Amino acid sequence: MVDSGFGNKVISLIGVGKSYRSYTRDIDRALEILTGKVRHYQYDALQPLSLQVAKGEVIGVVGKNGAGKSTLLKLLAGTLQPSSGQLEINGRVSAILELGASFHPEMTGHDNVYLTCAIQGLSRQETAAAYEAIVNFAGIGEFMQRPVKTYSSGMVMRLAFAIATHVDPDILIIDEALSVGDGVFARRSFDRIMEFRQAGKTIFFCSHSLYQVEALCDRVLWLDGGRVRAEGAPAKVITAYGDFLQQESAIVQPPLVTATAEAASTATTVATPVAAQAVPRVMAVKVRVDGTEARVHAVQSGKSRIEVEVRFLSVAALPVPSVGLVILGGDGRYVASMGTVNDGIALRAGADLTGSVMVTLPDFPLLKGCYVIEVYLLCEQGLHIYERVRQVAELNVEQRGLELGIVTLPHQWQVL
């Protein structure tokens, strides 16, 4: 059993497991309930797991599809019951799992707020107290007296997210996305989740975005085949999980995969109309190799100088964004990444809200192979993605020597 060392525990799992039962006939299930005699076959979705989570901890859950992540989250959210063990939760749980699932299309937004809050266990008075904040956050005040069936899918998601995060949960369960919707609302929803973190709420965050898990979580749980494969400090577990994925020859997602908007995949220059500007956008990306600008480059390993220039448009109401750059191998694995936040570089925007930054890679150290560059425009904390520009350049690296591997490390020989 893993003990967090924190005093006030809000989640306690002692040998909690989940098995799904399979019956040949429906009647067998009824007979088993009546008689107590086992008439099913079962498979284990989650092996007995013990875990103690303290108030204010942010727990990350990683693992391949079918590892048991969703089962664990559903057990915590209360939509599944454990088959074995003891599960204790102290506090109100709110889950960002299937947003809007409890909405009834014929009911108004107003009534759906009250219905969803009632399911969460809130009284009418508590719901009334939270109502204004929910409506203001969702930003759909004028639609609240209309049936939800007249809402766009984005409006449904905004309202559902607003409810989930305004019922004053003690424990927040997030499956995959740190933000919902797009544009301004995506940023607001991300900020809302960060507020929970800063307020010392307990967060369970399940994601394939290893970068975000490592950046946000205090502890990470790696599930594999329904068992805990590793548990502990994010850097340690994420590294082990990354190695595992490589060994498995799995297709590894790039570190930043939850882009909220994507620019054209083939152009190196991206233009965004200023009138449509609601969140920071990438205006242009230029990639130069030895002074030549193009999309596909021939690169000399150890010799070529690569410059990536990113021009962006900021928004007055938001802090100046940050920029990240990822180099991917031909098989989709990330080979290297760099970001202004990580390197302590603060970007500036001018009076016209535009700004530029350039990163230089002298004596390009990667060995022969095909690589692509992706650029990210992120929030000032380097976590929330405003825009992802795929394949801004393709680098076909050639080398003269016979070195093996993917990179030449700085080195010196000394004959002794």
Add this chain to the structure above:
Amino acid sequence: MTFLLRLLRLCADSLSIPLLAPVKHRALVRMLVQREIASRTSGTALGRLWPLLQPALQILGFWFLFAVVYDMRNVRGPGFAQYMLLSMLPWLCFSEVLVRATGLFREFSPLFTRSRFPLEVLPTMALVMPMLVYTPVLVLTAMWLLGLVAALKAVVVIPLLLVWTLPLVLLCAVAGLFVRDFGQALPFVLTLLMYLTPILYFPDMLPAGMRIWLWLNPMSDWMLLIHAWLNGGVLPLESVARLLALWLLLLVPCWLWFRRTELHVRELL
């Protein structure tokens, strides 16, 4: 001793949890009733009047048939049409509740499979809407046929009948979930049961050899009780005792069955 304590606790839970669920989860029950009304009446011109109009119009139809067409108003004392109408409403309510109970889990599965929904509220949801619909209709019918005193007495008839129906609701909900044929067969069984219940005839009109059915059928006790209560007669204590005993006898195992099902329904649906 431990077994006895467990049994006592089970009995207490069986009585308290389903009966107190509407109080404990009143905000949720209220919103689920609104949800149901919205589902049933959305887009209609008469809106929320429809749930009340349906049984009321049904009763008017029966009145037209038996009182006007067959002219049975003055058959035997208080009148057959009056007897039949005041029997038919509780029966319609009873049968509607049971038929709905067979699909209860499937009806609410979008809620309890995706959110932390208290399953103990489900039996309430099978009962509360019929109670809200049939109580005023029965009160108005009693007022029309028997006067103000009977109307006031009629207020408690449907709620009491529905509380008594609770174990059967639990039973039908689970059976309807696991045995699909049950839901298909139940309307037919209820029609048969209606013919074996003194609704369309006075109890003494049943041939002597068949009167054992009146004793075996608890709904016959209900009919005796309802008419004695509304007409100011002496309450048949034997019927009261039998109904109460049957209710207590059924509630514990039915509740236990329902609770054991909880683990399965979230996986099954």
